[in-house]
Amino acid sequence: MWMTSGNAVDFADGDLGLVHRARAFSNDAVAREPLKLVEYLVMNDRPFTEILTADYIMVSPYSALIYGAQIDGDWVDPFNPYEFKPGRVAGIPHAGLLTSPMFLNRFPTTETNRNRHRAKIVYDFFLGVDILKFAQRPIDPTSTEHVPTMRDPQCNVCHNVIDPVAGAFQNWDTAGTYFVPEGWYGDMIPPGFGYDKVPLENRPNGLQWLGTQLTNDPRFDLAMVRLIYRGLTGDEPIEPPKGNEANFSALEQAYKVQHRYFEKTAKAFRLNGHKLKWLIRWLVQSPYYRIENIEPDMASEADNYEGLGLSLLLTPEQLNRKVTALFGRPWRSSVGAPDYLTSTSNYLFFYGGIDSDDVVKRIREPSGIIASVQQRMAIEGACLFVTEDFSKAIDDRTLFPHVESSFIPEDENGYAIGEVQTKVMDNIKHLHEHILGETLEDGDEELEATYNLFIEIMRAGKVLVEAGLEPVALPEQCQKTSDYWTGEPLPAERHVTTDENYMIRSWMSVVTYLMLDNRFVYP
Numbered sequence: 001m002w003m004t005s006g007n008a009v010d011f012a013d014g015d016l017g018l019v020h021r022a023r024a025f026s027n028d029a030v031a032r033e034p035l036k037l038v039e040y041l042v043m044n045d046r047p048f049t050e051i052l053t054a055d056y057i058m059v060s061p062y063s064a065l066i067y068g069a070q071i072d073g074d075w076v077d078p079f080n081p082y083e084f085k086p087g088r089v090a091g092i093p094h095a096g097l098l099t100s101p102m103f104l105n106r107f108p109t110t111e112t113n114r115n116r117h118r119a120k121i122v123y124d125f126f127l128g129v130d131i132l133k134f135a136q137r138p139i140d141p142t143s144t145e146h147v148p149t150m151r152d153p154q155c156n157v158c159h160n161v162i163d164p165v166a167g168a169f170q171n172w173d174t175a176g177t178y179f180v181p182e183g184w185y186g187d188m189i190p191p192g193f194g195y196d197k198v199p200l201e202n203r204p205n206g207l208q209w210l211g212t213q214l215t216n217d218p219r220f221d222l223a224m225v226r227l228i229y230r231g232l233t234g235d236e237p238i239e240p241p242k243g244n245e246a247n248f249s250a251l252e253q254a255y256k257v258q259h260r261y262f263e264k265t266a267k268a269f270r271l272n273g274h275k276l277k278w279l280i281r282w283l284v285q286s287p288y289y290r291i292e293n294i295e296p297d298m299a300s301e302a303d304n305y306e307g308l309g310l311s312l313l314l315t316p317e318q319l320n321r322k323v324t325a326l327f328g329r330p331w332r333s334s335v336g337a338p339d340y341l342t343s344t345s346n347y348l349f350f351y352g353g354i355d356s357d358d359v360v361k362r363i364r365e366p367s368g369i370i371a372s373v374q375q376r377m378a379i380e381g382a383c384l385f386v387t388e389d390f391s392k393a394i395d396d397r398t399l400f401p402h403v404e405s406s407f408i409p410e411d412e413n414g415y416a417i418g419e420v421q422t423k424v425m426d427n428i429k430h431l432h433e434h435i436l437g438e439t440l441e442d443g444d445e446e447l448e449a450t451y452n453l454f455i456e457i458m459r460a461g462k463v464l465v466e467a468g469l470e471p472v473a474l475p476e477q478c479q480k481t482s483d484y485w486t487g488e489p490l491p492a493e494r495h496v497t498t499d500e501n502y503m504i505r506s507w508m509s510v511v512t513y514l515m516l517d518n519r520f521v522y523p
Contacts, residue, residue, distance in 0.1 A: 022062060025081035029063035031356065034100050036084045038276075047274040048224060052126065052211035054096040056086035092178055093205035098122070098169075104176030106360075109169070114185060119165035126214050128223035134158045160189060167191025168198055168206040180204050221266035221274075228279055229262070233289055234312030234364055237262070261286070313364055314521055316341040316353040322523075323377070326435060327385040328398060329484050331377055340377070347373050378515035382508040383478040387496040390504065391480040398434065399511070402427040405496070405504050409455070425451055428510065435514045437523070450510060457509040461502030472498050474505070 036058040041050055059069045061078045069087030076083055088094065097103045109115045123129040134157050168191045170184050180203070184191060191198040191206055193213040202209045214220055226237045238258045241251040265282060272278045283289060314322065320341040324330045330339045340346040344355060351373050352363030363370070389399040402423045409421045425442075428450050432438050440447050464470035473479075480496040482489050499505055514520065 025060065026062040026066055029060035029081065029084070030066065031102060033058050033063065034097055034102050037096065037100075040084065040086065042276050045275060045277065048276045048279075049215035049220070049274045050096060052096045052098055052214050052220075053208070054086075055094045055208070056088050057092075057094055057100070058084045059087040060084050093171075093208050095205075095207040095211040098207040098211055099172070099178075101176045104172055108174045108176075110174060114188065115166035115169035115172075116159075116162055118169050119162045122165055122210075122214070123162070125227075126223055127217060127219040128226055129219065131158050131162050134161065163189045164192035164194070164197070165210065168193070168210040171204065171206060215274075218266065218270070221270050222262060224274075225262050225266045225269060225279065225283075228276070229283055229288065232280065232283055232312075235288075258288070261288070312522065313352070313366060313370070314523065315362060316348050316351040319351070319521065323381065326398075327381065327388070329385070329388065331381050331384070335484060335487065341373075374516060374521055378512045380477075381515060382511040383475065386504060386508045386511055387474065387478050387480040388484060391490060391494045391496050399431065400427055400507070402430060405499070405507075406501070408458075408501055408503060410458075424454065428454065431510060431514055435511070436517055436519045438519070450513065453513055454506050454510050458502055458506040461505055465500065465502055470502070472500050474499050478508075 037051060037054060040046070040058055041048055057067070057069065059067060059071065060081055060083060061075050062081055063069070064071060064087050067087065067089050069089050071085045071087045073085075075085070092099065104118070107118050107121045109118055120131050123131050167184055167188060170191060171178055171180050173179065191203070193210055196213065198206050198209050229235075229237060238251070238255045240255050241248050245251055265279070265286075268282065269279050320330060320339050323341070331341060332339050338346065341351060342348055342353070348355070349359060350369050352370060354360055354362055385399065389397045390405050394401060394404070407420050407423060409417055409424050411417060425447065428447055429440055429442075432440055432446065432450070438446075461470060465472060474497060480490070480494075496504065
């Protein structure tokens with residue numbers, strides 16, 4: 001990689017704590033650089049083609065020192081690890097992701113591979129072309145061709161396509177270091193793209209030339225449409241059926257309709273300046289996201305088609321942000337502890353997450369382990385979030401703005417208390433809207449089911465408490481006596497430590513029930 005050297009201890013004036021923090025900030029900045037490029041393009045409404053043509057690299061104050069990069073203007077805060085700006089390194093012909101140290105190191109090369117793996121990834125990621133499908137027949141091992149990759153039709157069906165792009169990477173070694181070699185291999189097709197060759201004067205900046213060729217290719221537009229579709233819906237685009245499926249005609253029709261829609265979208269994407277915001281809005285409004293306005297030739301057999309509507313299991317990071325936004329705090333043991341869902345020592349990997357190092361592919365299909373994490377989150381989360389909310393003044397609550405923990409909807413003889421019942425039902429309606437995002441009318445069967453669950457838990461719990469089989473005190477981890485964020489003690493009147501009437505635990509059951517709803521983890 002193209003980095004500068006320096007004495008970190010001298011830079012930190014001997015503060016080893018600062019050295020360790022700076023090292024962590026620098027590592028994160030280098031690792032997240034490709035993501036920051038995408039973020040920069042979206043936030044500044046720049047053409048998405050710049051992922052391959054940007055003549056700059058995104059740097060923080062820390063990674064700028066590592067690279068020796070120069071930025072335009074000054075840092076707002078030269079010690080802020082989250083501030084990123086476009087930067088340029090002298091002597092480096094930047095070409096977006098193609099010259100990103102992360103891309104080059106994630107997809108390395110060898111002396112014998114000669115960048116062919118990188119070329120294969122370029123076709124796969126940015127053109128939606130699987131080179132390995134070009135020749136799916138056995139290779140004849142008795143071939144006597146001296147240079148089979150150039151002369152044997154069994155080999156050159158792929159190598160005629162992949163080798164020119166591999167040659168465009170000739171200035172970047174396996175570690176992602178830039179240097180200009182004296183020449184390229186004579187037993188490979190000259191560097192280029194398709195039938196075009198890299199001009200000799202462009203050999204030192206071959207990837208800049210390649211980036212322009214790739215983004216001018218209509219396959220780039222279609223590949224980006226498929227990529228964003230996959231990210232938004234969680235579904236793979238429909239592939240052409242092989243011919244041996246029982247419902248072949250329906251699958252073929254589904255493929256044709258979707259492919260036509262993607263092609264129309266790709267053309268509009270180019271006409272709209274390759275703006276990613278536009279593409280996301282377009283796809284969110286599509287029948288493949290919303291299951292509305294399906295084309296007539298597809299509507300008659302829509303039930304036979306997969307890939308209609310949103311079917312996306314939230315990633316650990318997304319679910320963690322959702323929990324924090326809805327309940328005012330993350331699911332974790334204490335304010336200084338890591339979030340359970342995003343910690344590698346807790347549930348990140350169990351919930352299908354990645355660390356972009358050893359684990360790089362997310363699990364998108366639910367499993368028994370994922371379901372167990374969801375259950376634990378719902379049970380523990382309800383324990384923490386319900387008492388947290390009841391410890392606040394009613395006007396400051398997000399979960400229980402209509403009830404107090406002392407509101408009991410039945411008297412000692414089991415007769416309904418109408419006014420309290422109404423408030424309880426109003427709060428259940430509020431929880432459905434707040435947690436699941438659904439607005440339900442009075443009398444809706446979903447509201448009735450949730451209310452019946454609440455009443456059943458309350459009745460059974462009261463019997464157990466009166467019989468001494470359940471304690472009056474809440475479990476210790478559920479009790480609330482101090483402010484979560486500051487640790488400051490709460491006034492005694494705001495303590496939530498006991499539950500004589502089993503009302504708090506009944507509300508915990510309701511919140512657990514809603515958090516286990518598929519619509520919570522599959523929005």
